[in-house]
Amino acid sequence: MDSVEIRRRRIELTRGDITTQAVDAIANAANEALRGGGGVDGAIHRAAGPGLLDELRDRYPAGTPTGTAVATAAHRLPSRWVLHAVGPVWRGGGHGEAELLDGAYRSCLRLADELRARTLAFPAISMGIYGYPSDEGARIGVEAVARHLGGEGTSLEVVRFVLFSDETYDHFAVALRETDVSD
Ligand code: ADP
Numbered sequence: 130m131d132s133v134e135i136r137r138r139r140i141e142l143t144r145g146d147i148t149t150q151a152v153d154a155i156a157n158a159a160n161e162a163l164r165g166g167g168g169v170d171g172a173i174h175r176a177a178g179p180g181l182l183d184e185l186r187d188r189y190p191a192g193t194p195t196g197t198a199v200a201t202a203a204h205r206l207p208s209r210w211v212l213h214a215v216g217p218v219w220r221g222g223g224h225g226e227a228e229l230l231d232g233a234y235r236s237c238l239r240l241a242d243e244l245r246a247r248t249l250a251f252p253a254i255s256m257g258i259y260g261y262p263s264d265e266g267a268r269i270g271v272e273a274v275a276r277h278l279g280g281e282g283t284s285l286e287v288v289r290f291v292l293f294s295d296e297t298y299d300h301f302a303v304a305l306r307e308t309d310v311s312d
Contacts, residue, residue, distance in 0.1 A: 131302050135278040135310045139287045140271065142301050147291040148176035153246035155291075156198070156237045158254045163192045163199070168257045171292070173211060177204040179209065196232030197207040199232040200240045210244055212237040216255030219262065227269060228258070230255055234273035245284045250291050254300070263297060267304040275308050 147169060153225040157173045160166050163185045165174040174181055184201045193199050196259050197215035214237050217229035233254050241249045251270060255261035274288045292298040 131305055133275075133305060133308075133310050134190070134197040135275060138278040138283070138285060140278065140305065140310075141287060141289040142276055142282060142293055142298060142305060143293050144293075144298050145297065147250055147252050148172050148206060150151040150165045150289070150291055152248035152250045152289065153207045153208060154200075154237075154241050154249045155203070155206065156211050156212045156214050156249065156251045157253070157259065158205070158252050158259075159193075159215050161195060163189050163213055166258075167219065169252045173206070177206045180204040185213070196229035196236070198233060198236035198240055199220070200223075200244060206248075207271050210240075210246065212240050212249075214254055216259055216261065219255065226255075226261065226290065227265070228259060230266065230269045231273050234270055238277040238283070238288075239275065242282070247284055247286045248289070249285055249287070250289045252266040253290070253292055253297050256297060264303070265302040267297075267300040268307070271301065271304040272292065273306045275310050290305050 158201045181204045195215045214233040217226040256266045
C-alpha cells in the first residue's frame, strides 16, 4: 500500500473492493439519474440493498448534474454514508472533462466535511465505463485530495483510493509520487 502524509492527514492507495471498506464515507461513481448502473455503482447498490435506491428516489428525484455529488446513508454497507459523485464521460478532452472530474471529487470532499467524516474512500471515478484516460484521471483525483487535505478546517484524516485492478493502482501510484504534497 502506498501512502503520503499531508499536514498529519493521509492519502492511501489500496487494491480491492470499495463495498467492503469500513470507513465513514465511500464515494460512488454514479450517473446523473442516480438510479444505479454497472461497475462500481452496481456493486454498491447490490451490497447496500434496495433501501439505497429508495432513498435516492425520495431525496433526489431529479438526479444530480455531472461534476457534482449527493450524500445518502450507507444502508447495509459497512460505512456510514455513500457520496454519489457523477464524473464526466470522456469525449476527447475538449468538453470540460477535467473540470468536471475535479468537481466530482471536490463535491465529495465538501460533503464529507459537512458530515464531519474522518475517513473517506474513493473509487477511480470515470475511469471505467466512462472511459477517462487513466494517467490523467488518477492525477486529477490525487491532486483534488491533496489540495483539500492541505487546506484549513477539513474533518478528514484519511482519504483512501480503493482501486479494482493492478493497472489502475499503478496509475494512482505514479500520480501520488508526482503530486506536490508540501504545505
Ligand atoms: P464510471 O462509469 O465512472 O467510469 P465504473 O464503475 O465503470 O465508473 O468504473 C470506475 C472504476 O471503478 C473502474 O476503475 C472500475 O474498475 C472500478 N470498480 C468496479 N467495481 C469496483 C468495486 N467494487 N470497488 C472498487 N472499484 C471498482
